[in-house]
Amino acid sequence: MSTLQDDGVQSVRRAATQPEGTSAADAPHPLPDELLHELRVHQVELERQNAALRNAQLSLEEARDRYVDLFEFAPVGYLTLTRQGTIDEINLTATKLLGAERKQVLGRRFAHFVLPEDRDRWHVYLADVARHSDSRDCELHLLRRGKTRFHGRVDGIGVTSNAGEVAVRITLTDISEQKRMEALNESELRLRMAMQAMSGGIYDWDRRTGSLYWSSDLPQVCGIASGDFRPDRRWWRQHVHPEDLRRIRPAIVSALRTRTNQFQVEYRVRHEDGHWGYVADRGHLVRDAAGRVVRLVGAVTDVTARKHAEAALLRLNDMLEEKVVERTAEVEARSQALAEAERFARATIDSLSSSLCVLDEHGGIIATNRTWREWTIDAGDCEARSGGCPDCLAMPFRMPCWSPETTSGVHHAIQDLLAGKRQTFSLEYECRTPATSRWFEMHVTRFPGDGPVRLVVTHDEISERKRAAEDQKRTAERIKQLGLHLETLREQQSAMIARELHDELGATLTMLKLGLAIAAEEVASSEPLRTKLAGLLEQADAALRVVKRVSSSLRPATLDTLGLIATIRWYVTQFSRNTGIATVLRLPEYVRLSQLGNTAVFRIIQEGLTNVAKHSGASKVTINVRKHDGALIVKLVDNGSGIAESDLQRPDSFGLMGMRERAEHLGGTLSIGRRPDKGTQLMLRIPLDS
Template sequence: MAEGEKMRIDPAAMSKSELVDQLNQLQANAKTDLEQSEAQLLHELQVHQIELEMQNLELREAQQRLEEARDRYADLYDFAPIGYLTLEGAGRILEINLTGAAMLGDERANLIGKPFSARLARKDSQLFFLYLNRVFHSVGGSNIVTEVKIKRGDAVVDVHLESAPMKSTAGQDRTCRMVMTDISEQKRAKGTLKQTLLAQEALLNTIPAKVFFKDKDLRYTAVSQGCQEFFGRQVADILGKTNFDLIPRKQAEGLQRMELSVLLSGVPERNIEHMVTDSKGNQLFFTISLAPYFGPDGKTAGLVGVSVDVTPIREAEHLSQDLLRQNRLLTQRLFSLQESERRHLARELHDELGQWLTAIQAEAGAICSNSGAEREPEICAIAQAIGNSATEVQSVIRRILRRLRPALLDELGLTDSLQELAIQWRQHHPKIVCDMELDGNLGDLSEALNITLYRIVQEALTNIANHAQAHHVKVWLRRVPDVASDPEHLLLTVQDDGKGMYSNLPLKGLGMLGMRERVIASGGEFMSQSAPGKGVCIEIRLPLVAPMEERRKT
């Protein structure tokens, strides 16, 4: 093959990189010999051809990039999430993307050349033309915005319009570009939020409790009418403030500790009692319930609190406690008067009636001795009958005296008196086994405590004999020493195996009520447990020093 034929190449069949390599090779191999003009000319032609092919490739690549950019723009224009429109001066649609056509509820071809106002709700047509006039007369081509309602079938959709005029040359019609955004969901959300806020405001203005919302800095963001009345300020003067701005510092510190605990832990707290001073200087008691509320990110955004004024309840409780104390004092006084009357009656029976009965017995014996059983047997028999009756009456009086005032209680103390009471009770109720256990030192108790314990045991045994149908009774009295914070006290247990009763029923018998009142009046605790067929167990706890006596000492 000739040398000229070796130099012949086909640029159309080569790639850009191959052309560049070939060009470089040709330039490197170019001969500078002027005598080889034909070869030089051929070389230059080949170089020029390669350069033209390179330019052609670059043009094709640029055209391809342009087409891709155009396709991307068309896709962005037509399928953007908002509507794009071009309007002429009278408001007719010149251009509109597919999203805008879908928002107007029609095909794009049916919208071109049609007035945009035809798609608006009737009351917004005039508003739109005023808006369009503002757009074309805007200074500096700034964007002008408005909101209108468009008709889409039977529905009405809220849209946001943002427009700017386009530059036009002399003789061209005025045009503007407009962006249309569907804000129906935003409108509904705003409406729902507004209703919620109105409902919250109505609730805050009518609820009797003091309700408040605070941010993470513990500043008030919303308060109820009750809070306004408590602080003696208008809402605007409360919002943005903390408790330190509104109440005494010491009280604010206590509230802040509670609020920070809930805010940091995220755990609600309920019915925390706290004392607060109101705007008039009154010290009031409140129960406060606190709970965190959360923001859209799920993190704690602040606190909501409900505060209820329980001052009237506390005052009622104090009044009730005062009345209860007075009632106990009255009950103690009544029992004291009762014991005093019993003592007086026992003394009268023993001193007065006892003497008369002794005299009757003596007179009856004298009559029988003087008349003689043989001489006047009838008179003697009558005298003996009178004497026997007097003796029986004395026996009855002694039993009454034991119930009215046991002599051993004054002479020998509680232990012997209770044991004697058990002996007498067994004699009268031989079919019931009665066990009595007395533990600890019971010899140094006060007279009032001795009488209370004796009367309770006496009444309990009487109830068992009359109502329990029991076969076995146990009485256990013990003195319990100090244990930790539990002071020394007395425990009395009376238990039987009788027919029992329903323990949830209210006490009706005077015996049980009397025992309970005696215990309560002495500052003690009265408990009873029972069930049908399982007997009754009475447990009584009495302090060694009655509350009233303790207060007198202090």
């Protein structure tokens, strides 16, 4: 610094000796004395200020060192944290408390040193301190070097810098010793309370002084008044049971010889009221350096209630042993009966012809019968072994002949059964080989009740039944086709007979009637002969009417000539005229069906009206025929008594069966039932293109 000052003085001198507007080389005149004197005065003042500045700097450095020493070696740890809990500053005491170097701590979150169970409380405390400017404290369990835990107290306050950033300054103190002292005080308090609550007394005999101390509870334990209690040898001979006296001395001698320094003995003491009480005496021998007994400390506890309870327990134990013997005999008898029942149940299950297994709640097989084991071995899924086939789970639920969809469906069904979503499941499947075709049926049933989940799986071969069912189905189909063929033949024969009656016999009768009429006109003179001819004409008319009625009954000619609608209208008119039952018709203008369809619809309406006339007792019938959605719908309703359910199920209801067969043959449906209000309703629905 002095060098800089000298350079400054020389510069000033040169500037002072240099005239304005000239350079230093051009200055011819020397520096005046007055100016030199003034410069020296300024130099002295500057040196004095520099000295004061150096002194202030030294004082500041000393104060900073003292502050650093106070900060670093303070008895508590000082830390500065960000609002998020990151450590920005820390003193040496805090690093020692945390057991880490300063560079390992700076930049880390203080929460890393807090035990996991206290981290939530630390985060709440940090947020609370950052929001408030007053001091707050918190006790936490911390980790030192990541291994040793200690109890610490944190005192923190939130501060705000000039830039508006919030920081938290905390002090950290190790209060583990304080917590241990508090725990010791609590333990001492609990011990004092336990001594007060203990139902006994203590004694302390000092051999060197001969003094004997006993607590105030000791006489009460021994059943003697406090003023009369003197535990000397005479008291022992008078109040301790003689049989127990002989046991006390060997116990003490054994403790002396074996140097266990402890003995425990129970004996009887006579109380003032004359009854005997039981006490437990637990003593401890204190020896000196030479091994001699110098003190005897012990405690006497009243165990009368325990002894009585033990005696009662012994009596109860004897009774229980007798009961156990009886129960054991009963259990053995029941075990034999249970074993016999289990053997019988196993033999019964093994004798079943159905293959049976039981699944547990995980879908594993826990039991099988003999048929199941033989069946799985025959199926090639398992090897024959003496222990059965407990691991044959793959075979019944993943048969080789199953499709992936069937396997998935069975798997989902079993999962639903285990979950309780359904109670049963059945499946029929076919296994084909180049030589044979076999059918099987599987049933899965869930055990009822609240016990463990169990499923019973049965497998049966139903090849014979399926073949019989197929044969029966084919036979029924052939019979049905035969019936339809016979019905067709009957219709054809009826049509042929009707035509023969109408054409041949009708024409013959007509010619006969004309001949009779001509003959009657020619024989005008003979009255008897005219009368006979008139009778013959009436008989010819009657015969013509019979021919017309019979031919119409066999097959109405209008069905083939005028169509279905005209035939229904003609037949219903005849029905009303013959039975007196009023009819209401709602018919479309035309219906175009096949010849078989026209015949079937007419015959169903004819059979329905016949049943109304015979059984219903109705006075009105409504027939509604309409076309809807590609189908012909015929609805026949009467106001009669209504058909009974039993009549619908009668096996001899051939008329109803015939109507259903006609409807099904045309690909339609027929329903007959009782109306809710009154009467019977017949509903026929057949496709228009049938």
